[in-house]
Amino acid sequence: MAAIRRLITKKRDLRTGAMQRLLIGETRMPGFTDPWQVKRLGDHVSFLRNGVHSRAQLTVNDPVCYLHYGDIHVSSSIRLDVNKAIMPRLSAAAAARLTRLEDGDVVFVDASEDLLGVGKSLEIEGASGIEAVAGQHTIAARFDKQVLADGFKGYLQFVPAFIAHLRRLAAGTKVYATNRKHIASAEIALPEPDEQRVIARVLSDMEAEIAALEARLAKTRDIKQAMMQALLTGRVRLPVSVVETCEPEAAHA
Numbered sequence: 001m002a003a004i005r006r007l008i009t010k011k012r013d014l015r016t017g018a019m020q021r022l023l024i025g026e027t028r029m030p031g032f033t034d035p036w037q038v039k040r041l042g043d044h045v046s047f048l049r050n051g052v053h054s055r056a057q058l059t060v061n062d063p064v065c066y067l068h069y070g071d072i073h074v075s076s077s078i079r080l081d082v083n084k085a086i087m088p089r090l091s092a093a094a095a096a097r098l099t100r101l102e103d104g105d106v107v108f109v110d111a112s113e114d115l116l117g118v119g120k121s122l123e124i125e126g127a128s129g130i131e132a133v134a135g136q137h138t139i140a141a142r143f144d145k146q147v148l149a150d151g152f153k154g155y156l157q158f159v160p161a162f163i164a165h166l167r168r169l170a171a172g173t174k175v176y177a178t179n180r181k182h183i184a185s186a187e188i189a190l191p192e193p194d195e196q197r198v199i200a201r202v203l204s205d206m207e208a209e210i211a212a213l214e215a216r217l218a219k220t221r222d223i224k225q226a227m228m229q230a231l232l233t234g235r236v237r238l239p240v241s242v243v244e245t246c247e248p249e250a251a252h253a
Contacts, residue, residue, distance in 0.1 A: 001224070004217045008210060015206040022199045023159050025189065029202070032195040042184030044147040048099035048140035050107075051133055053090060062089035065130060067101070069109045069137035072122050078154035080107075083126030090133065098133040101140065104150040108139040108157075108183065112176045119166045119178065123154035139180055145193070152196035155203065161188045 021027035025036050051066060058066055065087040067080070082101065101107070101124045108121040124132070134140035143153060156162055165186045170176035190196070230236040 001217060001220050004213060004220065008213045008217065011206070011210050011213065015203065015210065018206065019155070019158055019203055020160075022203065023155060025191065029195050029198045032191065032198070034192055034195075036189040036191050038187055038189050039147055040184075041143070041186045041188070044144040045184060046142045047180050048101070048105065048134060048142060049097060050138050050140050051090065051095065051098050051135045053094065053136055055088065057094070058088035058090060060089060062091045063131055064090045064092060064095040064098075065132035066090040066095075066135045067107055067122070067132065067138065068135045069111065072107060072109050072120055072138065073112070073117060075122060078121070078123060078157070079125050080122040081126035082124060082130050082132040083128075087132070090135075092131075095131070095133050099140065101127050101132045101134060102142070103127050104143070104145060104153060105134075106141045106143065106153045106156065107134045108141065108178060109137060110139050110178050111137050111172075112170075112178075113174070115167050115170065115176055118170045118176050119157045119163045121154065121157050123151070139178065139183060141183060147190065147193070149193040149196040149200070151200035151204070152193075155200065156188075159188055162186050 018027070022029075053066065055068060055070075058068075065082050065085075066089060067082075068088060071087070103125055105124045105127075106121050107124065108119065109117065112118050112120065148156075165188075166178055166182055167176075169182045169185075170178060191199070227236075231238070
């Protein structure tokens with residue numbers, strides 16, 4: 001297992017380095033040479049109406065999926081497939097005035113206990129035919145797809161200029177707050193959408209490789225734990241070679 005852990009660490013470091021270079025244009029994708037253009041995000045975004053319901057008001061059986069800010073904070077992914085995710089639910093009546101999420105929407109947290117959580121977000125996938133809304137302490141943004149390509153938007157939270165902008169404006173002492181104006185006022189250099197898609201595909205492939213290794217590690221860990229339990233409870237006995245007691249006697253005869 002130690003070898004798998006070392007390989008995962010190496011792959012994560014490679015992904016981090018690649019992401020840092022790709023998201024600032026230090027490394028360009030083959031075939032793309034056009035200069036990146038600085039965009040003010042507020043010129044290319046619509047903000048969606050989100051809910052203000054606490055977890056106590058949510059259920060497991062109502063029809064509308066509800067994305068709570070706490071679930072964004074704890075997610076290890078940059079994407080959320082609402083067709084597959086197990087999410088808390090909200091009644092249709094309570095969600096009547098809330099905007100339904102669509103593929104490519106980005107849902108940011110609007111509060112964080114530390115600066116590292118500022119700008120944390122999830123890009124929505126799998127929303128076709130699914131009723132889902134953004135919830136309490138979130139900012140749901142729908143960017144112009146001609147400016148920000150689906151699949152790339154989830155990486156906004158790693159663009160140095162964007163995250164530095166949000167952290168600089170984050171207000172608070174115990175809690176750092178982000179609002180719509182903070183996001184809208186950000187100006188960042190972006191490649192054309194076609195290059196964004198290629199960047200997203202490269203990074204996504206690296207993430208898939210890491211996920212496969214993590215699944216392999218988890219499976220190995222489960223097998224080891226099951227073997228230990230079986231051995232320590234006596235359900236499985238190890239074969240032991242029996243030494244003939246008469247052999248030493250024969251040697252002295």
